[in-house]
Amino acid sequence: MRQSQLFTKTQKETPRDEKSVNAKLLLRGGFIHKEMAGVYTFLPLGFLVLRKIENIIREEMNRIGGQEILMPVLQPKYLWQKTGRWKKGIGEVMYKTLDSPGKEFALGPTHEEILTNIISKYVKSYLDLPLAIYQIQTKFRKEPRARSGLLRGREFGMKDLYSFHPTEQDFKNYYNLVKKSYFRILKRCGLKTIFTEASGAGFTEGFTHEFQVISQGGEDTIVYCSSFHFSQNKEISKSKKGDQCPVCKKILKQSKSIEAGNIFPLGTKYSRAMRAFFINKDGKKKLIIMGSYGIGISRMMGAVVEVFHDEKGIIWPKEIAPFQIHLIEIENTREVKKAAEKLYQDLSSFAPRKRSYGGPTEAFGIGGQKANFEVLYDDRIEKTAGEKFADCDLIGIPTRLVVSERTLAKNSVEIKKRREKKIRLVKINNIKQTLS
RNA sequence: CGGGGCGUGGUGUAAUGGUAGCACGAAUGCUUUGGGAGCAUUUAGCCCGAGUUCGAAUCUCGGCGCCCCGACCA
Numbered sequence: 001m002r003q004s005q006l007f008t009k010t011q012k013e014t015p016r017d018e019k020s021v022n023a024k025l026l027l028r029g030g031f032i033h034k035e036m037a038g039v040y041t042f043l044p045l046g047f048l049v050l051r052k053i054e055n056i057i058r059e060e061m062n063r064i065g066g067q068e069i070l071m072p073v074l075q076p077k078y079l080w081q082k083t084g085r086w087k088k089g090i091g092e093v094m095y096k097t098l099d100s101p102g103k104e105f106a107l108g109p110t111h112e113e114i115l116t117n118i119i120s121k122y123v124k125s126y127l128d129l130p131l132a133i134y135q136i137q138t139k140f141r142k143e144p145r146a147r148s149g150l151l152r153g154r155e156f157g158m159k160d161l162y163s164f165h166p167t168e169q170d171f172k173n174y175y176n177l178v179k180k181s182y183f184r185i186l187k188r189c190g191l192k193t194i195f196t197e198a199s200g201a202g203f204t205e206g207f208t209h210e211f212q213v214i215s216q217g218g219e220d221t222i223v224y225c226s227s228f229h230f231s232q233n234k235e236i237s238k239s240k241k242g243d244q245c246p247v248c249k250k251i252l253k254q255s256k257s258i259e260a261g262n263i264f265p266l267g268t269k270y271s272r273a274m275r276a277f278f279i280n281k282d283g284k285k286k287l288i289i290m291g292s293y294g295i296g297i298s299r300m301m302g303a304v305v306e307v308f309h310d311e312k313g314i315i316w317p318k319e320i321a322p323f324q325i326h327l328i329e330i331e332n333t334r335e336v337k338k339a340a341e342k343l344y345q346d347l348s349s350f351a352p353r354k355r356s357y358g359g360p361t362e363a364f365g366i367g368g369q370k371a372n373f374e375v376l377y378d379d380r381i382e383k384t385a386g387e388k389f390a391d392c393d394l395i396g397i398p399t400r401l402v403v404s405e406r407t408l409a410k411n412s413v414e415i416k417k418r419r420e421k422k423i424r425l426v427k428i429n430n431i432k433q434t435l436s
Numbered sequence: 437c438g439g440g441g442c443g444u445g446g447u448g449u450a451a452u453g454g455u456a457g458c459a460c461g462a463a464u465g466c467u468u469u470g471g472g473a474g475c476a477u478u479u480a481g482c483c484c485g486a487g488u489u490c491g492a493a494u495c496u497c498g499g500c501g502c503c504c505c506g507a508c509c510a
Contacts, residue, residue, distance in 0.1 A: 294510080
């Protein structure tokens with residue numbers, strides 16, 4: 001992608017009202033645009049990050065047998081009444097809309113009702129189970145107070161997985177599998193998370209579980225053991241900072257944190273309400289045992305920025321960066337321009353020639369073909385070196401390549417990792433090997 | 437929903453009762469080019485409504501919006 005054609009530009013000044021780090025940096029970098037409190041447009045750079053997170057999640061969900069579907073955002077009232085949640089619980093934060101008098105709909109805040117109802121129509125026998133069904137979709141919740149940029153929105157991206165089992169044991173096994181899968185997802189997104197016990201939330205007598213990311217920008221507080229034997233959400237914890245870990249006797253710590261994901265044992269609460277039965281091997285009718293598992297996708301993007309940034313900008317983890325390489329040219333002499341252009345063409349094998357529109361980015365490709373390297377090429381002639389460097393620092397692409405007269409004199413390009421201070425010179429002929 | 441803060445060009449700000457100004461951005465031209473460059477010209481603004489006043493960005497009331505704290509958060 002040529003930066004000269006990239007839809008958005010960076011901003012030098014931070015919007016006055018924003019206090020949270022993720023909102024400031026994402027807005028300044030041109031990743032997102034705020035429509036209103038808790039509602040954002042994802043601009044090209046932000047959309048790329050979002051899609052990359054989604055794809056990681058999709059891969060990992062498919063790996064544990066998840067089947068992807070897409071459920072409606074607009075939902076009928078009667079299903080919510082069956083579980084009593086039209087009025088109570090999540091119903092209190094549900095956007096409700098009046099169609100014609102007496103005909104109300106909900107804007108989906110979650111999908112237990114919808115999916116369990118569908119399951120009740122299709123699943124009849126133990127032979128139909130177990131099942132793991134997920135979707136990636138925009139959710140709506142009337143938050144009493146949207147805040148902290150992408151961390152708590154009224155409209156947000158979420159992956160929700162629901163599992164259906166014939167036995168408690170089968171459910172437990174799967175619950176553990178999802179737990180491992182979530183750790184993999186979060187790790188691929190660059191995040192270290194702490195598995196944390198939280199309130200049963202009316203689903204279970206025991207705990208539900210949250211994947212918490214330590215961050216001052218978070219709105220949760222957890223009490224945890226630094227060796228991760230123990231962690232509880234402060235809301236429900238009987239332990240406190242300074243107590244001993246029940247496993248290793250280490251002193252417990254307390255910290256602000258961001259809830260990146262959560263998993264819930266649902267038992268038979270929804271299958272009972274929706275009459276989701278199956279006939280077991282022994283011919284007996286039984287209720288399906290369920291679990292539900294969420295990861296906030298837009299929130300994850302915010303969380304990553306909260307964790308990975310410095311005073312100059314964002315530092316994206318490799319797998320979810322909008323591009324892998326930020327190629328910049330400085331001193332717009334004919335030689336530099338020519339060399340940078342050639343490098344761009346070489347690295348991004350399908351790279352479009354100069355055109356009037358930006359076109360798809362390297363991550364999406366043209367006709368299904370993706371580039372060898374995803375390159376954002378700063379070909380803007382009107383920008384000074386300082387401005388280009390500042391943009392690199394703000395946008396936070398992992399690897400920066402610089403072509404200038406100085407580097408060309410040595411037949412080289414300069415390579416710098418966003419995470420490191422070190423700058424190296426690499427011969428142009430060797431650059432591909434160095435990068436891969 | 438309670439408490440606090442705040443609404444001035446696209447962004448950041450100044451003017452506190454008397455001509456709305458500055459910087460960045462954007463546009464044109466020339467000069468520049470290793471950390472947000474220079475000169476010249478141009479562009480664009482007082483959240484909405486009512487009131488007080490000779491006169492309101494400024495004072496009062498109401499509304500709307502944004503941020504923060506709290507309550508809430510499957």
